[in-house]
Amino acid sequence: MSPTEHHNIVGFMTRSLRNLWSRLRRERKLPHAPRSCGQRCPLGDCTSGLRAMVVCVSCPEYVVRRLRTLGVFAGARVGVVDTRNGILLDVCGSRLALDAAVAMAITVLPLA
Numbered sequence: 853m854s855p856t857e858h859h860n861i862v863g864f865m866t867r868s869l870r871n872l873w874s875r876l877r878r879e880r881k882l883p884h885a886p887r888s889c890g891q892r893c894p895l896g897d898c899t900s901g902l903r904a905m906v907v908c909v910s911c912p913e914y915v916v917r918r919l920r921t922l923g924v925f926a927g928a929r930v931g932v933v934d935t936r937n938g939i940l941l942d943v944c945g946s947r948l949a950l951d952a953a954v955a956m957a958i959t960v961l962p963l964a
Contacts, residue, residue: 893962895932896939896955902932904960911957922948924958 892907906928909916923943924930931942939955941948950958 891962892959894956895930895941895950895958895960896935896952898932898935898939898960898962900932900935903929903963904932905929905963906958907961908959909957910959911954915954915957919954919958922946924948929963930960 895904895906898904906924906926908926909919909924911919919925923946924941928943932939933942933947934940938949938951941950
């Protein structure tokens with residue numbers, strides 16, 4: 853494979869992933885009723901002040917690895933600080949801001 857062919861393939865894959873991520877982001881902007889307790893739900897649906905345990909992180913692998921290093925993984929306990937622009941979390945005493953698409957890809961179990 854020539855360098856030009858390799859470059860074209862890498863460019864195509866990058867554009868494809870970017871388009872997929874944009875489509876997922878657009879689809880996740882549908883209005884959802886905020887949930888405050890009881891059942892599993894996307895983190896993006898949670899209200900401010902809620903404490904929750906992460907059940908599943910369904911993002912691309914590189915995002916999952918990054919979130920894991922920041923303390924967001926299955927079994928981690930997080931607190932929702934603010935939900936105005938994306939979501940602001942309290943994770944192990946640190947604040948972590950996530951965009952709405954990533955927040956919707958994280959499933960949590962609200963804690964009482």
